[in-house]
Amino acid sequence: MPNLHIEHAITDLVTWQAAFDRFAERRAAAGVTGDRVWQPVDDRHYIVIDLDFDTTDQATSFLHFLRTQVWASPQNAPGLAGAPRTTILEPVPAAPTPS
Numbered sequence: 001m002p003n004l005h006i007e008h009a010i011t012d013l014v015t016w017q018a019a020f021d022r023f024a025e026r027r028a029a030a031g032v033t034g035d036r037v038w039q040p041v042d043d044r045h046y047i048v049i050d051l052d053f054d055t056t057d058q059a060t061s062f063l064h065f066l067r068t069q070v071w072a073s074p075q076n077a078p079g080l081a082g083a084p085r086t087t088i089l090e091p092v093p094a095a096p097t098p099s
Contacts, residue, residue, distance in 0.1 A: 001033070001091065004059045006049040006066075008084035013039070016047060016079030023070065027051065030065065031058035045081065059088045 010016040020037070027035065034052040053059040063086055070076045071084060 002053045002056045002059045003089045004049075004051040004053065004063055004086065005089055006047075006051070006084050006086050008047060009045055009081040010047050010079045011045070011081050012079060013044065013047075019076070019078050019080075020049075026065070027062070030062040031055070032062070056088060056090060063088065 031053050032051045033054060036050045038048040038050075040046050040048075051059070051062070053062070066084075066086075071080060074080075
């Protein structure tokens with residue numbers, strides 16, 4: 001399952017969380033099958049997000065949406081501080097066990 005991994009600084013969690021929640025329906029429509037939000041224990045001004053998709057194309061398309069429609073607009077991304085770091089990840093198949 002492909003994963004869109006996002007990391008970025010935030011101004012505060014409450015503001016950022018409200019903006020993230022506003023896009024819940026858009027995430028579902030884009031094919032997000034699961035999401036996890038993490039915050040480092042030693043940095044309350046940083047967020048790590050993992051979004052799961054069925055296909056790499058869905059992840060790529062959603063990343064384009066984030067870059068052009070969400071992160072490009074301060075009104076759509078309040079709480080965002082700086083530029084997000086992103087990568088699309090795919091699982092590595094396990095190596096076959098020797099016989």
